[in-house]
Amino acid sequence: xxxxxxxxxxxxxxxxxxxxxxxxxxxxxxxxxxxxxxxxxxxxxxxxxxxxxxxxxxxxxxxxxxxxxxxxxxxxxxxxxxxxxxxxxxxxxxx
Amino acid sequence: xxxxxxxxxxxxxxxxxxxxxxxxxxxxxxxxxxxxxxxxxxxxxxxxxxxxxxxxxxxxxxxxxxxxxxxxxxxxxxxxxxxxxxxxxxxxxxxxxxxxxxxxxxxxxxxxxxxxxxxxxxxxxxxxxxxxxxxxxxxxxxxxxxxxxxxxxxxxxxxxxxxxxxxxxxxxxxxxxxxxxxxxxxxxxxxxxxxxxxxxxxxxxxxxxxxxxxxxxxxxxxxxxxxxxxxxxxxxxxxxxxxxxxxxxxxxxxxxxxxxxxxxxxxxxxx
Numbered sequence: 001x002x003x004x005x006x007x008x009x010x011x012x013x014x015x016x017x018x019x020x021x022x023x024x025x026x027x028x029x030x031x032x033x034x035x036x037x038x039x040x041x042x043x044x045x046x047x048x049x050x051x052x053x054x055x056x057x058x059x060x061x062x063x064x065x066x067x068x069x070x071x072x073x074x075x076x077x078x079x080x081x082x083x084x085x086x087x088x089x090x091x092x093x094x095x
Numbered sequence: 096x097x098x099x100x101x102x103x104x105x106x107x108x109x110x111x112x113x114x115x116x117x118x119x120x121x122x123x124x125x126x127x128x129x130x131x132x133x134x135x136x137x138x139x140x141x142x143x144x145x146x147x148x149x150x151x152x153x154x155x156x157x158x159x160x161x162x163x164x165x166x167x168x169x170x171x172x173x174x175x176x177x178x179x180x181x182x183x184x185x186x187x188x189x190x191x192x193x194x195x196x197x198x199x200x201x202x203x204x205x206x207x208x209x210x211x212x213x214x215x216x217x218x219x220x221x222x223x224x225x226x227x228x229x230x231x232x233x234x235x236x237x238x239x240x241x242x243x244x245x246x247x248x249x250x251x252x253x254x255x256x257x258x259x260x261x262x263x264x265x266x267x268x269x270x271x272x273x274x275x276x277x278x279x280x281x282x283x284x285x286x287x288x289x290x291x292x293x294x295x296x297x298x299x300x301x302x303x304x305x306x307x308x309x310x311x312x313x314x315x316x317x318x319x320x321x322x323x324x325x326x327x328x329x330x331x332x333x334x335x336x337x338x339x340x341x342x343x344x345x346x347x348x349x350x351x352x353x354x355x356x357x358x359x360x361x362x363x364x365x366x
Contacts (some may be wrong), residue, residue: 005239007154014153052282062282062323063148063238070172080110081173083213083220086122090129090224 006059012037013060017067026072097263099256099271101135102338102362103128104301104331107144107217107274109173110353117350124348124359129221131361132228137270139183140222140230141190141255143330143337144214144274145237147172151209152236157202158243159251161194162232163187164206173213175220182206183229186263190231193258199251204234218274235333237275237326245314248329252336259337273334275327277349277356283323287354293320294349294356297328301344301360306335324355331360340365 012033015022026033034044046054050072052065060068070076105128109121132140149170151157164182171177187203194201211219215232222228233255235243243251259269277297278290300308309332317325335341347359 010153014148017149052286056283061148061152061239064152065282067148083109083174083217084176085174086109087176087220087224089122090126090221093126093224 004059005061006043008038009043009059010061010064012039013064013068017071023071023074096260096265097267097269099259099338099364100137100268101132101270102334102341102364103132103270103272103360104334104362105218105272105274105359106276106355106357107214108353108355108357109217117352120348120350121352121357124350124357125218125221127347128218128359128361129223132222132270132272135268135270137228137268139186139267140219140228140270140272141186141233141259141337142215142218142230142272142274143233143235143252143333145235145327145330146209147212147214147238149210149212151234152239156236156239157234158236159194159199160202160204160209160234161187161191162204162209162211162234163191164204164209167206167230167232168210169216170210170212173217175213175216178226180219180223180226181229183231186229187231189262190233190255190258193262194251194254197254199254201251204232209234214274218272222272235330237329238323242314242326242329245310245312245317245329245332248333249310249336252333255333255337256339260339271334271338273330273332275330276321276325277328277358278321279324279355280322281324285322288322289351289354289356290321290325291351291356293325294358297321297331298344298346298349298358298360301331301335301341301362302346304342304344306332306341309335321356335362338362338364
């Protein structure tokens with residue numbers, strides 16, 4: 001269970017999950033974002049085909065992989081989750 | 096002294112209903128916990144869970160933290176509506192101070208630095224659809240290594256319970272809730288598996304009030320038997336320890352769904 005997190009990679013993943021501007025730039029030109037965060041050749045290759053099997057090798061923790069996969073592809077997030085649907089039902093039940 | 100008027104443990108994910116085999120069972124299970132929280136009529140909900148690298152991690156790794164803010168804006172992941180909820184600064188500041196006096200230096204989180212993610216806000220949506228009930232998020236870093244050991248979590252949980260019972264004012268009504276789990280292997284070897292046998296063993300220990308068996312677990316054992324996501328059972332065990340002696344638990348549901356052993360229980364406290 002030893003961690004081999006890479007801080008600059010973690011920073012990029014975290015910014016993609018948190019920052020809409022970085023998300024948008026990543027979708028438009030991911031190589032520019034890789035440049036910005038200083039990814040090396042191994043890291044670029046991993047993010048070219050992102051999945052836990054590739055990303056864990058460049059120091060992304062599992063919870064970061066899931067965040068990256070979802071927020072680098074917002075359509076996935078919007079298709080999978082809609083707690084608002086349940087919130088509306090709960091409010092109706094509460095009324 | 097304040098009173099623990101309810102104690103619960105519940106999973107904290109909810110996908111769109113079309114992706115589930117038994118969406119109503121899960122929705123109803125979460126709703127039942129919410130109804131029981133409301134019936135307890137608490138002044139504050141102390142929720143023990145963990146951030147999913149949406150606020151903490153990356154540049155900072157915080158093992159334990161108390162959310163002290165007056166109000167909380169959800170991160171909004173999983174489609175949780177971004178609508179403010181009240182915090183409880185007096186309770187939270189007091190808890191942080193009490194922990195510090197007792198050799199636990201938990202970080203203090205303000206809303207500028209922490210927007211609670213689905214780990215807190217999915218369950219709170221069911222607890223309080225109207226966004227009126229004050230809640231205090233208590234963060235435990237269960238998703239980033241090194242994860243605090245279960246024995247350390249238990250020490251912290253015992254202090255949380257002591258704080259509620261010995262420091263908080265008489266008449267205050269507190270609900271303690273741990274959220275997460277049960278078994279899931281998230282983005283690692285075994286991704287998608289659920290350990291139904293281990294989950295049921297865990298649930299049976301809660302149901303029989305055998306918290307000692309759960310306290311005897313180690314992180315390595317939990318990780319091996321229920322995956323990296325299964326470590327979120329630390330939050331359940333912490334809730335049980337903090338709430339006080341547990342006689343038994345009422346299992347609301349258990350359903351393997353969305354690659355996770357989903358469940359919800361009410362912890363029945365010894366009188």
